[in-house]
Amino acid sequence: PTVAPTAEVASTCCYCGVGCGVLIETDGRRIVGVRGDPDHPANQGRLCSKGLALADSARSARGRLLHPEMRRARALPREQVAWDAALDEVADRFAAIVAEHGPDAVAFYVSGQLLTEDYYLFNKLAKGLIGTNNIDTNSRLCMSTAVAAYKLAFGADGPPGCYEDLDHARTVLFAGSNAAWAHPVLFRRLEAARAAHPGTRWIVVDPRVTDTAAMADLHLRIQPGTDVALFNGMLHHLIWEQHVDPAFIAAHTQGFDALKQRVRDYTPRFAAEICGIAEQDLLTAAQWFGESPASLSLYCMGLNQSSHGTDKNLALINLHLASGQIGRPGAGPFSLTGQPNAMGGREVGGMATMLAAHREIGNADDRAELARLWGIDRVSDKPGLPAVAMFDAIADGRIKAVWIACTNPAHSMPDIGRVHEALETAEFVVVQDAFAGIDTAAYADVLLPAASWGEKSGTVTNSERRISRVRRAVDAPGEARADWRIVRDVARRIEARLARGRGVEKAGRSANGDGGIGGTDAVSFASRLFAHDGVEAVFDEHRLLTEGRDLDIGGLSYATLERDGPQQWPYPAHAAAGQARRYTDGVFATPDGRARFHAVDYLPVAEPITARFPFQLTTGRVRDQWHGMSRTGRVPGLATHAPEPTLTMHPGDALRRGFADGELLRIASRRGALVLPLATSADVSPGSVFAAMHWNGQMLNSGGINETTIGAVDPRAFQPELKHAAVRIERA
Ligand code: SF4
Numbered sequence: 001p002t003v004a005p006t007a008e009v010a011s012t013c014c015y016c017g018v019g020c021g022v023l024i025e026t027d028g029r030r031i032v033g034v035r036g037d038p039d040h041p042a043n044q045g046r047l048c049s050k051g052l053a054l055a056d057s058a059r060s061a062r063g064r065l066l067h068p069e070m071r072r073a074r075a076l077p078r079e080q081v082a083w084d085a086a087l088d089e090v091a092d093r094f095a096a097i098v099a100e101h102g103p104d105a106v107a108f109y110v111s112g113q114l115l116t117e118d119y120y121l122f123n124k125l126a127k128g129l130i131g132t133n134n135i136d137t138n139s140r141l142c143m144s145t146a147v148a149a150y151k152l153a154f155g156a157d158g159p160p161g162c163y164e165d166l167d168h169a170r171t172v173l174f175a176g177s178n179a180a181w182a183h184p185v186l187f188r189r190l191e192a193a194r195a196a197h198p199g200t201r202w203i204v205v206d207p208r209v210t211d212t213a214a215m216a217d218l219h220l221r222i223q224p225g226t227d228v229a230l231f232n233g234m235l236h237h238l239i240w241e242q243h244v245d246p247a248f249i250a251a252h253t254q255g256f257d258a259l260k261q262r263v264r265d266y267t268p269r270f271a272a273e274i275c276g277i278a279e280q281d282l283l284t285a286a287q288w289f290g291e292s293p294a295s296l297s298l299y300c301m302g303l304n305q306s307s308h309g310t311d312k313n314l315a316l317i318n319l320h321l322a323s324g325q326i327g328r329p330g331a332g333p334f335s336l337t338g339q340p341n342a343m344g345g346r347e348v349g350g351m352a353t354m355l356a357a358h359r360e361i362g363n364a365d366d367r368a369e370l371a372r373l374w375g376i377d378r379v380s381d382k383p384g385l386p387a388v389a390m391f392d393a394i395a396d397g398r399i400k401a402v403w404i405a406c407t408n409p410a411h412s413m414p415d416i417g418r419v420h421e422a423l424e425t426a427e428f429v430v431v432q433d434a435f436a437g438i439d440t441a442a443y444a445d446v447l448l449p450a451a452s453w454g455e456k457s458g459t460v461t462n463s464e465r466r467i468s469r470v471r472r473a474v475d476a477p478g479e480a481r482a483d484w485r486i487v488r489d490v491a492r493r494i495e496a497r498l499a500r501g502r503g504v505e506k507a508g509r510s511a512n513g514d515g516g517i518g519g520t521d522a523v524s525f526a527s528r529l530f531a532h533d534g535v536e537a538v539f540d541e542h543r544l545l546t547e548g549r550d551l552d553i554g555g556l557s558y559a560t561l562e563r564d565g566p567q568q569w570p571y572p573a574h575a576a577a578g579q580a581r582r583y584t585d586g587v588f589a590t591p592d593g594r595a596r597f598h599a600v601d602y603l604p605v606a607e608p609i610t611a612r613f614p615f616q617l618t619t620g621r622v623r624d625q626w627h628g629m630s631r632t633g634r635v636p637g638l639a640t641h642a643p644e645p646t647l648t649m650h651p652g653d654a655l656r657r658g659f660a661d662g663e664l665l666r667i668a669s670r671r672g673a674l675v676l677p678l679a680t681s682a683d684v685s686p687g688s689v690f691a692a693m694h695w696n697g698q699m700l701n702s703g704g705i706n707e708t709t710i711g712a713v714d715p716r717a718f719q720p721e722l723k724h725a726a727v728r729i730e731r732a
Pocket residue numbers: 013014015016017018019020043046047048049050051052183184185186
């Protein structure tokens with residue numbers, strides 16, 4: 001029966017980087033409905049199928065982790081324990097391993113689905129208290145090449161544009177982005193803009209015929225991994241046909257001559273041959289892009305998840321800079337973040353290769369400033385280990401303990417056999433999650449129940465740099481607690497143990513304790529670094545660290561967000577509003593204010609096909625599921641679009657091998673294998689196969705498609721090549 005809501009709480013959707021505002025309806029106890037927030041600038045009331053099902057996915061406690069669990073030895077089963085016992089155990093084991101092996105013997109692997117405040121405290125615990133930069137995140141798998149390219153080209157991370165640009169663009173270049181499925185609310189906005197301006201052209205670069213590609217004016221169905229050749233070929237045409245913007249290049253950029261030399265070799269015919277497309281299509285794309293009054297590029301995993309992802313991003317940015325397609329309404333390169341708070345994680349520096357508020361590990365001034373702001377002696381100058389290298393280090397014993405929060409690396413990392421081996425080998429594994437059944441939980445020595453969406457508060461930053469509040473609408477089930485509070489309470493315990501070790505223990509109860517600290521430390525230690533008495537105090541500290549930086553939010557507070565709604569950064573003190581569009585004056589964030597061209601070359605995929613592994617595997621998502629399906633898998637209605645995992649193969653390939661639709665096939669790479677039913681479709685090219693990433697070890701006869709993917713990473717951004725592996729297909 002329908003329950004009439006008694007209260008409504010404004011919050012933000014927990015899925016993709018669009019960051020739609022939602023209104024959560026409750027009966028005071030349970031979430032009974034969710035609708036789009038008409039006042040939120042990101043979606044103006046619209047929601048996609050996943051957002052509309054939020055109430056259904058949030059309502060039930062089925063499958064939720066309700067109590068802390070712990071085991072005394074690996075061979076023993078976990079048992080339910082009190083929070084204090086679990087928190088003490090985590091603090092004791094981490095402190096002991098640090099004392100014996102040094103700070104780099106521990107690591108944290110967190111998530112782009114954490115809130116900014118959760119992320120901030122994890123980062124401070126690792127880098128500010130323990131003294132290791134070994135904290136990385138599943139955002140490494142998602143957008144780290146985009147970050148690297150923004151920094152190399154513009155001098156700072158973050159997209160230049162905003163969602164309003166979708167309304168103004170007259171040429172839209174989707175590169176490795178199936179926005180129709182992955183960012184549906186933005187896609188609806190693009191459709192509306194094209195309907196209002198019929199001359200608007202869409203170019204889609206994608207090896208597959210996705211829903212987005214099917215609606216394109218021009219679909220460039222390139223060979224996987226050949227994007228740099230395509231963009232270099234397009235730039236060659238723009239340069240030699242004099243469609244570049246010499247005034248912009250002269251006034252605002254550096255490095256054009258070297259780039260011109262490089263792309264000289266990428267004649268349209270040569271580039272088109274590499275990409276496997278018609279030369280005329282490449283020329284048309286270049287013309288549409290160069291001649292348009294406003295060209296916008298939207299890109300995502302297809303560009304980023306590559307062993308040359310930074311180069312691909314740079315080659316695309318080169319096109320924008322050379323043609324002056326940036327800093328104006330509707331023009332610019334715009335990476336769409338996959339996760340709801342990948343941006344927030346970048347802002348607090350919650351990755352192994354960066355520090356808080358866009359500071360650099362390799363910059364002594366940045367380290368000294370951060371140490372001063374945190375009130376600690378020093379910040380380590382040794383870069384931490386990014387995701388793939390982190391699990392390698394766990395597997396070979398260099399990292400002894402890992403704390404994994406809000407993510408399921410035993411399913412989502414490439415080459416998961418290696419991750420399972422690592423978690424098996426680790427001395428101590430902590431898993432903090434809302435859901436009990438995730439693959440990674442099997443390895444937990446301590447399992448910490450976390451509050452989920454609708455049950456905790458904080459902020460997230462969406463793809464257009466807009467910070468929105470996430471608000472608690474109901475209590476978490478069982479004993480589950482907010483992530484930030486779990487981190488704080490362990491951090492206080494570790495701080496107390498370190499202080500005791502230094503003989504500086506203070507008497508008296510913490511002035512900031514709220515009853516959450518528990519254990520012996522509650523009465524004997526006043527935390528200096530983790531005195532936060534609530535989630536707002538964490539945000540306020542994060543804000544202080546951003547002042548004077550490119551992402552300055554000195555003028556933003558919970559009160560501002562309450563009063564004026566979601567805001568974009570930068571938003572410095574005394575600003576009347578956040579900044580919608582960056583670099584509008586042509587001044588970039590480099591020391592001399594000029595953007596940098598980067599002359600990049602096409603390089604092949606990390607694992608070319610061979611006679612033994614003759615198929616190119618690409619992976620991706622289906623429309624109505626999210627990542628490992630912890631939430632969306634709970635809603636039967638979301639399964640109707642794609643009821644089961646399949647392997648998609650071109651009908652001609654299937655016919656040649658005598659495979660029939662529905663037949664079980666074994667997909668094997670050099671690393672692992674799994675079995676899936678065949679679904680033939682001409683949406684994949686001959687020689688390629690596609691499988692979705694969502695189905696995991698709970699649902700399959702194996703851990704999922706990442707049994708087969710490869711851990712090869714981009715040399716600058718360390719993002720793995722989840723979009724391509726060489727595989728063999730045979731009857732199961
Ligand atoms: Fe949520 Fe993204 Fe759908 Fe918006 S578009 S409702 S943020 S999943």
